[in-house]
Amino acid sequence: MIIKSNLDEIQNYLTDSSNLKGYCEKVFIPENIDEIVECIKYCYENNIPYTISGGGTGLVGGRVPFEGVLISTEKLNRILDFNSNDGTVLVEAGVVRKDLDDYLANLGYFLPPNPTETNSFVGGNIACNSSGARTFKYGTTRDYVLELDVVLPSGELVGFQRNDYNIVTNSKYHLELSSGKIIEFDIPKLPYVNTTKNTAGYYLHKxxxxxxxxxxxxxxxxxxxxAKLKVLPLPQKVVGLIIFFDNLENSLSFITETRRLSKNSFDATNGENLISARLIEFFDYNSLSLLFEDFPQIPKNSSCAVWxxxxxxxxxxxxxLDAWMEHISQFTTLAEQTWIAIHEVEHRRFAEFRHLIPTRVFEIVSKTQFQKIGSDVSVHAGIFKNYYLKLxxxxxxxxxxxxxxxxxxxSHLHLNIIPRNEQEESLAKEIYDKHITEAITMGGTYSAEHGxxxxxxKYLEIMYGKDIVEKMKAIKLQFDPKNLLGRGILFF
Ligand SMILES: Cc1cc2nc3c(=O)[nH]c(=O)nc-3n(C[C@H](O)[C@H](O)[C@H](O)COP(=O)(O)OP(=O)(O)OC[C@H]3O[C@@H](n4cnc5c(N)ncnc54)[C@H](O)[C@@H]3O)c2cc1C
Structure with missing residues (x-):
């Protein structure tokens, strides 16, 4: 096991992509599962708080420690098995997402939920129930997890499989560990969240x-x-389109109609319809303007784009292609300037286009003394257009x-505000607060994917209420009676 304590060596572990800065005494880097068990037992026996680190690409400061030690999963990076009979892959938690994607693509498979940040680890994806562009068609990471091996805060290694009987049949959950210890909790009744994605707090459903x-x-x-994950065969062909709009409202109407046609096609209720998007992504004018230099072909009179x-x-x-062009031309006068990707090299260019926007934003942020104020809000599709236009x-x-x-x-948006002075910072916080509270009031979530x-x-409590948050905390203490793991994540 590698142990680092020199500040120069551990500096990179004390932040994540949110830019929050923390502190810890040591970073433990176990080289295999036995060592991680040993590490966690050591923390338990010596009452040492610890935080788990994946790739550090999180946007809410989860892996940033403020006390105790950090345990990095980076050396648990082996892909252990691939089974083409049942389409599953067995991986350790520290496998980098990009490596898994390349490995699977070589075998003709893919893991559908795809967070844009491919430097994240599979363990981090599971811990955050990450999603991404393809979630529109394929759902979230949760839908692909078949088995998990988890080290509980006491140091016990426990395996969970979807096909065993660990199911909450009534509102109570009861688990007896091999040590004889019992974990028991009730499933509280959570307020209904009317969105297709939500990662706020624990997943608790009968x-x-x-x-x-x-x-x-x-x-x-x-x-x-x-983890053992379900993977799917790669589709035979994929077409990508980046569509430019001269009018914002029309782009939103295009999205609403594309969403409707695509959902119908998934349900196979509309035989004639050829439109069946697997992802629908939006970029506003300000985001596009960050790319004018790298992509001079972007029509200058665009008010936004949809991929x-x-x-x-x-x-x-x-x-x-005909069906798409006909569909697109009903909503924009820039239809002829639509970009089309069919071959791998073109798809890669589209991915660069997508990835460059947050990269450029991070560059601006790194030059200011202010933190980016970023949201991760989703509301019901029926109200999304009006909600967005008002914002x-x-x-x-x-x-x-x-x-x-x-x-x-x-119906999920990331608003990124970069304040340029203190006055802007306080105005930005005010607008951000209002934007999130409004979404929650309308049955939406402040956390569709980032956690x-x-x-x-503070938004966890606004969304679910103090009582539910207390119940979630009580569940945490069932698993972690000494409250050593991930202190400060979710709960104050
Ligand atoms: C440019 C950019 C784009 C992004 N796009 C998306 C996107 O499209 N969709 C999306 O969902 N997210 C996105 N993210 C957020 C981030 O990439 C995901 O949340 C990712 O899953 C985090 O994984 P990680 O390995 O980096 O986790 P970390 O940042 O290291 O940790 C995140 C949290 O998970 C916990 N954790 C990590 N590993 C484990 C483990 N093995 N066991 C238990 N807990 C663990 C940590 O303690 C922490 O609380 C984006 C981030 C960036 C910077």
Missing amino acids: GMHLLDIFIGSEGTLGTIVR VEQEYSPDEEFKI VKELEASKLQYFIWGHFGN TGKLKR
């Missing part, structure tokens, strides 16, 4: 499997060390520097 509670628990209940992808079989190519009106009036992009297929971490704890 009929859930116990492994579900670890997915999205953000490193507060146990340390995920190994879609659709899977198809080779014999359908012309039909599908933009307020932002325009405020004169703040802002960028919006997001997974609009899931709560240490930066969004």
